[in-house]
Amino acid sequence: MNFPILSSLILLPTIGALFLFFTKSNRENNITVKYVALFTSLVNFFLSIYLWILFDQSTSEFQFVEDRVWIENLINYKVGIDGISILFVILTTFITPLCIISVNNSVKTRLSEFLIAILIMESFMIGVFCSLDLVVFYLFFEAGLIPMFLIIGIWGGARRVYSAFKFFLYTLLGSVLMLVAIISIYWISGTTDVVQLYELGIDAKYQNLLWLAFFSSFAVKTPMWPVHTWLPDAHVEAPTAGSVLLAAILLKMAGYGFIRFSLGLFPVASEIFTPLIYTLSVIAIIFTSFIALMQEDMKKLIAYSSVAHMGYVTLGIFTIQQQGIEGSIIQMISHGLVSAALFLCVGVIYDRMHSRLINTYGGIVSIVPKYAVLFMIFTLAALGLPGTSGFVGEFLILMAAFKDNFLVAVIASFGVIIGAAYMLWLYKRVIFGKLVNLDLKQMLDLNKSEMFILSCLAAPTLIFGFYPEPIINTIEVSISDLIKVYNINLINN
Amino acid sequence: MINIEFIFPEIFLSLSIMFLLILGVFKKNSSKLIQNISLIVLLITAVITLNETFGTSQMFLFNNSMVIDYLSSFMKIITLLAAFLVLVISSNYLKTFKIFKIEYPILILSSVLGMMIMISSNDLIVFYMGLELQSLALYVLATFNRDQLKSSEAGLKYFVLSALSSGLLLYGCSLIYGFTGTTNFNLITDQLNSNEYALTFGIVFILVGLAFKISAVPFHMWAPDVYEGSPTSVTLFFTMVPKIAALTVFIRFLYVPFLNLIDQWQMIIIFLSIASMLFGAIAAIGQTNLKRLIAYSSIGHVGYALAGLATGSNDGIQSSVIYITIYILMNLGLFSCLLMMKRDNNYYENIDDLSGLSKNHPLLSISLLVILFSLAGIPPLAGFFAKFYIFKSVLEQSMYFLAIVGLLSTVVAAFYYLRIIKIMYFDKEKEKYDTDHSLWLKFSLAASTLLILIYFIFPGQLIEVVSRINII
Numbered sequence: 033m034n035f036p037i038l039s040s041l042i043l044l045p046t047i048g049a050l051f052l053f054f055t056k057s058n059r060e061n062n063i064t065v066k067y068v069a070l071f072t073s074l075v076n077f078f079l080s081i082y083l084w085i086l087f088d089q090s091t092s093e094f095q096f097v098e099d100r101v102w103i104e105n106l107i108n109y110k111v112g113i114d115g116i117s118i119l120f121v122i123l124t125t126f127i128t129p130l131c132i133i134s135v136n137n138s139v140k141t142r143l144s145e146f147l148i149a150i151l152i153m154e155s156f157m158i159g160v161f162c163s164l165d166l167v168v169f170y171l172f173f174e175a176g177l178i179p180m181f182l183i184i185g186i187w188g189g190a191r192r193v194y195s196a197f198k199f200f201l202y203t204l205l206g207s208v209l210m211l212v213a214i215i216s217i218y219w220i221s222g223t224t225d226v227v228q229l230y231e232l233g234i235d236a237k238y239q240n241l242l243w244l245a246f247f248s249s250f251a252v253k254t255p256m257w258p259v260h261t262w263l264p265d266a267h268v269e270a271p272t273a274g275s276v277l278l279a280a281i282l283l284k285m286a287g288y289g290f291i292r293f294s295l296g297l298f299p300v301a302s303e304i305f306t307p308l309i310y311t312l313s314v315i316a317i318i319f320t321s322f323i324a325l326m327q328e329d330m331k332k333l334i335a336y337s338s339v340a341h342m343g344y345v346t347l348g349i350f351t352i353q354q355q356g357i358e359g360s361i362i363q364m365i366s367h368g369l370v371s372a373a374l375f376l377c378v379g380v381i382y383d384r385m386h387s388r389l390i391n392t393y394g395g396i397v398s399i400v401p402k403y404a405v406l407f408m409i410f411t412l413a414a415l416g417l418p419g420t421s422g423f424v425g426e427f428l429i430l431m432a433a434f435k436d437n438f439l440v441a442v443i444a445s446f447g448v449i450i451g452a453a454y455m456l457w458l459y460k461r462v463i464f465g466k467l468v469n470l471d472l473k474q475m476l477d478l479n480k481s482e483m484f485i486l487s488c489l490a491a492p493t494l495i496f497g498f499y500p501e502p503i504i505n506t507i508e509v510s511i512s513d514l515i516k517v518y519n520i521n522l523i524n525n
Numbered sequence: 526m527i528n529i530e531f532i533f534p535e536i537f538l539s540l541s542i543m544f545l546l547i548l549g550v551f552k553k554n555s556s557k558l559i560q561n562i563s564l565i566v567l568l569i570t571a572v573i574t575l576n577e578t579f580g581t582s583q584m585f586l587f588n589n590s591m592v593i594d595y596l597s598s599f600m601k602i603i604t605l606l607a608a609f610l611v612l613v614i615s616s617n618y619l620k621t622f623k624i625f626k627i628e629y630p631i632l633i634l635s636s637v638l639g640m641m642i643m644i645s646s647n648d649l650i651v652f653y654m655g656l657e658l659q660s661l662a663l664y665v666l667a668t669f670n671r672d673q674l675k676s677s678e679a680g681l682k683y684f685v686l687s688a689l690s691s692g693l694l695l696y697g698c699s700l701i702y703g704f705t706g707t708t709n710f711n712l713i714t715d716q717l718n719s720n721e722y723a724l725t726f727g728i729v730f731i732l733v734g735l736a737f738k739i740s741a742v743p744f745h746m747w748a749p750d751v752y753e754g755s756p757t758s759v760t761l762f763f764t765m766v767p768k769i770a771a772l773t774v775f776i777r778f779l780y781v782p783f784l785n786l787i788d789q790w791q792m793i794i795i796f797l798s799i800a801s802m803l804f805g806a807i808a809a810i811g812q813t814n815l816k817r818l819i820a821y822s823s824i825g826h827v828g829y830a831l832a833g834l835a836t837g838s839n840d841g842i843q844s845s846v847i848y849i850t851i852y853i854l855m856n857l858g859l860f861s862c863l864l865m866m867k868r869d870n871n872y873y874e875n876i877d878d879l880s881g882l883s884k885n886h887p888l889l890s891i892s893l894l895v896i897l898f899s900l901a902g903i904p905p906l907a908g909f910f911a912k913f914y915i916f917k918s919v920l921e922q923s924m925y926f927l928a929i930v931g932l933l934s935t936v937v938a939a940f941y942y943l944r945i946i947k948i949m950y951f952d953k954e955k956e957k958y959d960t961d962h963s964l965w966l967k968f969s970l971a972a973s974t975l976l977i978l979i980y981f982i983f984p985g986q987l988i989e990v991v992s993r994i995n996i997i
Contacts, residue, residue: 103985106917167913171904171981178898181943185951193951197943204903204939208932211913215920215928 037086038096038111041079041121042159045128045151048072052148062143066132069147073129073154080125087118089505092513094164094227102168106218110225111162115510116361119503120161120281120288123368127280128154130485131273134376139187139271146187146273149179153277160285166214166224166293173249173285174207180278188269195262195269202262206252213245217297229297233521236300243301246294253286256346257316260339267335268388272379275331279338280372284364287345291357295349296514299522302350309350310440316343317447324454330378330388333458334371337414340447341367347444348429351436352518357511359428362503366413366421366496373410373489377403380482381462384475390458395467400477404463406486411459413493415452420497531584531593534574534601535645538638541566542631549627556627563630564612567637571605574598582995589709590648592777595993597645599846600773604644607765607853608637613965614861615758621870622756624670632669633762636662640770647781649698649708652774656694656738659767660687666762667755679754686747687737694734700727713782725789731778732793738771741831742800745824752820757872760816761860764823765853772830772849776842779834780996787837794835799930801828806937810944815863815874818941819856822900825938826852832931833915836922843991844914850987851911851980858896858973861966865889867959876945881954890949892974899977901942902935907980914988 051072052065088095094112102109113121131150139146156179159172177200185196218224221232234242252259263283267275295302317340324336341363348360380403381396382388397404413420416427426448433441467473478486496503529536545559545566552558578584579602584593612633619625639659646652664687668680702708704723705716717724733744740748752760779790805825812818830852833845866873883890899908912935919928980987 101985103988106988171909174904174909178903181946182950185947193947196951197940197947200943201936201940205933205936208936209929211916212920212925212928212932215913215917216925218917219921 036098037079037083038113038162039098041076041083041125042111042155042162044076044079045072045154045158049148049151049155052144052151055144065144065147066135069151070129070132072151073125073132076154076158077125077129080122083113084118084122084506087113087115087506089115090509092510097164107167108165108225109168110164110227111159111168112164112227113162115507116291116514117161117288119361119365119506120284121158123284123365124154124157124161124281127276127368127372130372130376130488131276133481133485134276134379135273136481139273142186146183146271149183150273150277153179153183157277157281157285161288164226166217166226166229169226169289169293170207170211170214173210173289174204176282176285177203180274180282183274183277184266184270187271187274189271190269191265192269195265198262199266202252202259206249206259209245210249213242217242226292226296230517230521233524234297239298239301240304243294243298243305246289246298247305250286250289250294251312253289254283254342254346255286255339256312256342257319257339258312260316260320263339264332264335267338267375268329268331272375272382275375275379276372279334279375280368283338283342284368287342287349287360287364290346290349291360291514295352295518299518302352302518303522306350306352309346310437313343313347313350314440314443314447316340317347317444318450321447321450321454325450325457328390330390330458330462331375333390333454334374334378337451337454338367338371340451341371341414343447344426344429344444347433347440348425351429351432352515353432353435354508354512354515355428356432356436357514358504358507359425359430359432361425361507361511362421362496362500363425363429365503366425366493369489369493370410370413370420370422373406373486373493374414376482376485376489377407377410380478381475385471390461392469393462393472394465394469395463396472396475397463399467399472399475402478402483406478406490407463408459409490409493410486411455413497415455416448418497419494421493421500423497424500528584528586530577531581531586532591532645533577534570535638535641537573538566538570538634538641542634542638545627545631545634549631556625556629559627560612560616560625560630563634564609566634567605567609567612571602571609574601574605582993585647585711587651589711590651591642591645592647593645594995596773596776596842596846596996599990599994600644600769601641603850603853604637604640604766604769607769607857608633608762610857610969611758611762611766614864614963614969615761617963617966618756618758618864618872621867621872622670624756628665629669632662632666635659636666637766640766643770644773646774647710647777649701649710652778653691653695653698655770656774657691659770660691660738663687663763663767666759667751669759670756673754675754676756679751682747682754683751690734690737690744693730693737697727697730697732697734700724700730710777710781714785717783717785721786721789724783724786728783728786728790729793732790732797735771735775735778736797739768739775739827740820740824741797741827742804742824745801745804748824749817749820752823753814753816757816757860757863757874760819761856761864764819764856764860768823768827768830769849769853772834772845775831775834776845776996780837780842784837784997791835791837794831795924795927798828798831798835799927801825801831802931802934803828803937806934806941809938809941812941813876815876815879815945818876818945819859819863822938822941823856825934826900828934829912829915829931832919832927835927836918836924838918838922839995839997840918840921842996843988843994844918846991846994847914847987848911850991851907851977854973854976855896855900855908858892858970858977859900861970861973862889862893862896864966865958865962865970867962868956869959873958876948878955879945879949880952882949884954885957886960889970892970893949894946895974895978897942897946901939903939905981907977910980910984 642655
């Protein structure tokens with residue numbers, strides 16, 4: 033047995049959290065506490081980079097597989113990664129240290145508990161992307177609710193209780209049906225091991241209901257229209273680091289779930305329900321973009337734009353073409369970086385002025401020039417300007433959509449225009465214009481740590497915009513084989 | 526008697542009860558001594574049970590009127606350990622209310638004896654004897670704080686309603702005896718063909734009586750009042766220990782004599798289960814008293830345990846047993862927290878009294894957090910696995926409706942558990958509570974929290990023990 037690298041990735045943050053739990057927290061050692069958390073998450077990040085180096089891109093087999101009996105004849109603890117999941121693992125380990133650095137300014141009370149919640153969250157999120165057993169997946173998927181509920185509820189804004197409850201109950205309601213489906217799969221196929229299920233296939237007569245049960249969970253988590261309403265509330269009330277985790281990683285669990293489970297396990301049903309997904313995606317793209325135009329709260333605006341962007345992702349996944357799925361994954365990675373950055377940008381000015389309303393600001397370009405530049409980069413990336421990672425994803429998705437369904441693609445393309453409208457208008461109202469609010473003159477530009485975080489996020493956004501090869505190389509084989517399995521199972525059933 | 530060693534635990538326990546009674550009469554101020562001896566007696570009985578009977582797969586005694594098997598041994602050990610913990614953590618509470626008397630441990634011991642007889646019964650008369658022995662002790666326990674109006678009211682209410690249910694139960698027994706000519710479970714099986722419909726009447730009456738005892742909806746009305754009125758330590762006993770015995774009788778009664786009539790009783794159990802799950806979840810939302818809330822939550826949990834029984838399979842029985850075991854663990858932790866909410870000789874039991882607990886008592890509140898999430902069935906805590914096994918066995922029988930209703934009611938139930946967490950973590954803090962708790966109280970809280978937390982590392986162990994239970 034080789035070194036269990038994936039399990040260490042999953043366990044390491046929890047061990048760090050345990051360590052923090054036993055460190056007495058007080059004012060003096062807040063810094064120690066932070067360094068411990070940062071150190072843990074950085075070690076995890078480097079471990080995941082090492083994983084990427086070891087990763088063999090030429091095969092779609094699951095790698096670094098660990099398979100242990102967990103409950104005799106029932107569940108195996110099975111983890112492993114392929115080209116699709118490794119990127120999400122790296123995204124998680126990349127975003128978490130940035131979150132931890134960012135707590136400097138935004139979290140004032142109970143720092144050590146906050147970091148514990150974040151680290152435990154990281155464990156669960158990595159677990160979701162690595163698990164190769166449906167029950168293990170469900171465990172990690174649901175367990176993430178606990179730390180996120182606390183993050184929103186304890187460190188959130190004024191309406192934090194309402195938002196935390198809404199987040200928790202919405203997601204739980206979506207997921208319980210998935211549990212029914214998972215147990216049913218166990219009785220239908222005799223296993224919950226994803227790799228075996230790929231080979232066996234699931235009887236076509238069960239697929240529709242099972243697909244819907246999984247869909248109910250993923251649709252809430254994605255979130256798709258019309259079950260997206262928890263997201264703006266959760267985002268607005270969560271502390272900055274919480275919003276970042278939520279937007280950058282939590283939403284990706286559902287997209288990942290669609291690719292790995294809905295496509296992989298239920299091809300017949302996926303074929304049947306593609307029009308449903310198309311319709312909901314297009315509505316999400318157009319409808320929530322219009323809603324975003326009308327928002328006065330910056331965080332809410334970005335939250336609605338997230339719904340729109342995830343609409344592209346679901347659209348791309350269900351084109352079931354190489355380009356579409358590649359585009360979706362790039363879009364998810366890109367959205368992970370960009371939305372995280374945008375929430376941090378809002379956090380930066382919120383920490384200074386304690387307002388998230390757009391009309392508080394205006395004309396701050398000369399007061400905070402560095403901030404204006406970085407904010408500009410992310411605004412442009414969010415609207416999908418060529419040269420940023422946002423463009424690559426949207427372009428590939430729309431290309432695949434045009435091949436599959438012309439009308440859907442045309443409508444979705446309009447979303448790009450509205451997207452540009454609300455992002456640019458946001459930027460214009462916040463950064464340019466007349467300086468009306470004189471308090472803004474006291475605003476300080478980015479400090480070192482903020483500068484560092486935002487540059488860290490800007491670099492990959494631009495690099496992958498010009499040169500998406502590393503991502504595409506990693507996912508290419510896995511996706512083409514996934515589509516092969518999909519087509520084989522489609523014919524066999 | 527060749528096989529007398531199989532009822533050594535019961536014999537030892539009854540002899541000890543008599544000895545303790547005499548000791549209490551002749552020795553003044555002996556409540557502490559009796560408490561300690563009772564604890565030792567419970568432990569020794571558990572050890573004897575483990576030693577003498579745990580390996581036995583099936584053994585009938587006294588002309589087939591008692592049965593010793595894995596189910597009975599396992600449930601007896603759980604009962605004894607739970608009773609031990611209840612007794613050991615309640616002494617401070619009793620002292621505060623000046624009801625630390627010799628009768629308390631003795632009554633608990635006698636009700637435990639009654640439960641052990643119930644658990645082993647293989648005959649309607651033996652079962653009824655055990656039931657009455659435990660009930661009589663419980664009536665007195667409910668009124669134990671006799672100077673308090675609420676406690677007396679609780680005891681009286683419990684007595685009247687329980688007597689009613691016992692009456693129904695006896696009527697059911699007599700119907701079954703009338704149509705089969707026997708009270709023995711094994712012999713009833715042979716007589717089933719004769720009068721199926723008449724027998725169904727008998728089954729229904731007995732089920733009603735049993736549903737009363739485990740407070741399943743629609744026979745739950747007594748539970749919230751009794752739980753609220755009784756002294757907290759007694760409530761703790763009520764929520765845990767009698768449920769084990771009643772559930773075992775449920776299993777044995779349905780699966781030994783009447784398995785072939787499953788079409789007749791399955792719908793009843795499904796109804797009881799669904800009604801309890803839904804009602805427990807919805808009714809708890811509006812509660813402000815923690816003990817009442819726990820009463821409703823325990824009604825809900827009984828519903829899940831019954832869902833396992835409704836399956837008619839061995840898997841279902843095992844999942845119910847696992848469920849009740851984990852439920853007891855969680856309840857123990859929950860009540861340990863409740864017993865820690867004490868300030869200047871006053872115990873607090875409203876939900877609002879938990880306000881801001883996390884700032885004053887971080888460790889206590891994190892334990893309560895773990896326990897509550899586990900009760901709500903959120904992975905990776907033990908409560909999730911308990912529900913997982915139940916729904917696994919329910920879905921094996923393709924009972925989708927039951928599974929979906931059950932899981933949806935977990936979402937509703939999650940709401941009121943979250944409400945408590947919200948009050949603990951998101952609200953403003955109040956005055957601090959005392960921290961000078963007894964070592965045992967701290968131990969039981971820490972142990973139950975830790976077990977709930979790390980259950981997911983070795984979930985197989987409990988299954989392995991329980992999987993030997995084989996009724997069908």
